[in-house]
Amino acid sequence: MEKPLVSFILTYYDLPVEMFCECIDSILALSLQPCEREVIVIDDGSESSPMNDLMKYGEDIIYVRQQNQGLSGARNTGIQMATGEYLQFVDGDDLLAKVPYEHCLGLIRNSHPEMVIFDFTKTSPEDKPYKDSPLQSGCDYMRHQNIRGTACGYLFRRSILGDLRFTPGIFHEDEEFTPQLILRAETVRVTNAEAYLYRVRPNSIITDQHIRKKIKKINDMQGVLLRLNTMADRMPTNDKTALRRRVAQLTMDHLYNIIVQTKSHHYLERKIEELRKAGLFPLPDKDYTTKYKWFRRLTNSPKGISLLMHIIPLTKKER
Numbered sequence: 050m051e052k053p054l055v056s057f058i059l060t061y062y063d064l065p066v067e068m069f070c071e072c073i074d075s076i077l078a079l080s081l082q083p084c085e086r087e088v089i090v091i092d093d094g095s096e097s098s099p100m101n102d103l104m105k106y107g108e109d110i111i112y113v114r115q116q117n118q119g120l121s122g123a124r125n126t127g128i129q130m131a132t133g134e135y136l137q138f139v140d141g142d143d144l145l146a147k148v149p150y151e152h153c154l155g156l157i158r159n160s161h162p163e164m165v166i167f168d169f170t171k172t173s174p175e176d177k178p179y180k181d182s183p184l185q186s187g188c189d190y191m192r193h194q195n196i197r198g199t200a201c202g203y204l205f206r207r208s209i210l211g212d213l214r215f216t217p218g219i220f221h222e223d224e225e226f227t228p229q230l231i232l233r234a235e236t237v238r239v240t241n242a243e244a245y246l247y248r249v250r251p252n253s254i255i256t257d258q259h260i261r262k263k264i265k266k267i268n269d270m271q272g273v274l275l276r277l278n279t280m281a282d283r284m285p286t287n288d289k290t291a292l293r294r295r296v297a298q299l300t301m302d303h304l305y306n307i308i309v310q311t312k313s314h315h316y317l318e319r320k321i322e323e324l325r326k327a328g329l330f331p332l333p334d335k336d337y338t339t340k341y342k343w344f345r346r347l348t349n350s351p352k353g354i355s356l357l358m359h360i361i362p363l364t365k366k367e368r
Contacts, residue, residue, distance in 0.1 A: 056133030
């Protein structure tokens, strides 16, 4: 039996069922024939199983219910089950945009890259001409571009995964997984097609603001930074350069989020000292982006840090 072209791995945990069905419908609306697609639903031990509502999909989906293991565990189960040539992660409260995603499917059919990197949108995708990059390696892409952390932004060959899996039990699992995945891709196509429709849902993992979760998110992010930094030490020169850029960007974002989430100068100084001991601070003297350049300069002095403490929460509030 011929394997599917794409395995879609959907995770479910106590989502509004109507929203989740819209997600499935957006996949089934694609031009893929039933034999070309595999829709794997991993119910990660939700309090109420959506199985009755999913019966209408029949053999169009594969439904698996497991004990709660978190997003990483659910995705790892999906990876283990998938048989498609390519994999696509889809969060159950989001959608695939039909026309732009069809463009991504066209890219894998015509040029057979190991990975397609596409854009996200929070509104209806713009009707615009698509711009696609020539084939390049994931390493070259990461050396010169900022990447999007979420694993849902990539359509990739299952074969490049090897033993790579998501780290269980942490927040920011995508930030650890995605750069490693991109570095494994020898051929990448980048397109501006807005193929993924991201929907913000109250009380989701991202929007939950309980203080203990805030602190765990901060500590988990620091753990990701330390592990990626250690990995970079063991890599060939070009891969190391690419991953170092990503670690520097993530460290900047980490410090920014500490300020926004805690508004505590003392806590920020403590975390900076921990990063300094790990060799992650001060930030590398690189002009990656304008934002990075100015943030690096400000964090290099006590006065600059004090200024950031005052302006970042205000800027966040104004937005």
